[in-house]
Amino acid sequence: MEKINCNQFQLLNYYKKNRELYRKLGKRLERFLKQSFEKEKIIYHSITSRAKTRESFQKKIERKGYSCVEEATDLCGLRVITFLESETKIVEHFLRHTFIIDESNSVDKSDTLGEDKVGYKSIHLVATLPKSLLELPEFERFEGLKFEIQVRTILQHAWAEVEHDKNYKFSGQLPTDIKRRFKLLAGFLEIADREFESISKEITEYEKKVVNTIEGNTLHEIEINSTSLRKYLNKKFNITFSQGISPKIITLLHSNNINTLEDFSKIEELEIMKKYFGNGSKKFPARYDLMIKNLLDYKEKQL
16 A cells, blocks of 8 residues: 555545535435436436545545545546436536536546547546535535536446446456456447437337327328327327336237227227316326226227
């Protein structure tokens, strides 16, 4: 272990006294981001926060040779995990317009890889709170404190966590062959991220096509599935359910030879349907399942 100099010893004492403050900053920012993302309809998988342990901070100042607290930019850290890579850019845009970003200590790891390398990908933003937030009672005590926010996809996160864990067990020196395989895996996951992105865009385009077909009243062109039927019913009742209709219900419809939206329109009974959505409620997506079962029961009794 390297010798701790006077400045570093003072840093450790500072962090010992203030770690709880950094922990509370992380928790407050975590709640703030979750509330803000919900308000702005920003899609994400998870948001977590942490304050470095004293032991972790000591190892870092020995490795980095910090001489003042301003150099330690990640005493408070947050991590935003998204589903798609395009969502990381949306999150980054929000963060850049919400906090004061320390550009000299912020980096998009993708840019550092270059065109001929694969490996760790993540957006790291070092920030402080702007005046607009510091004026709020819940943030005023955190003035001047820096924090780091990492933004990455689920696949990028999985790779980074496994790579970090195994590197740690080998004291940062994995055998060459294993390191190469980790790099190759990063390449595969990057391809997977791009494929998820492509599939997501195709689903969005399909939903637009369904809406256009419904508006054009060419229902015979659209096969019934969870997405198409949800879109059709959402438009009919002017509501915005996002959860798909259950696969069991779709299978039940097909077994009754109801294969297109036009087939479904022929079993509609508005009086039955209004019982489920006449009050304009936008909750309980399961109502679609119950309503469709009721329509099928009614159809069977009419035969």
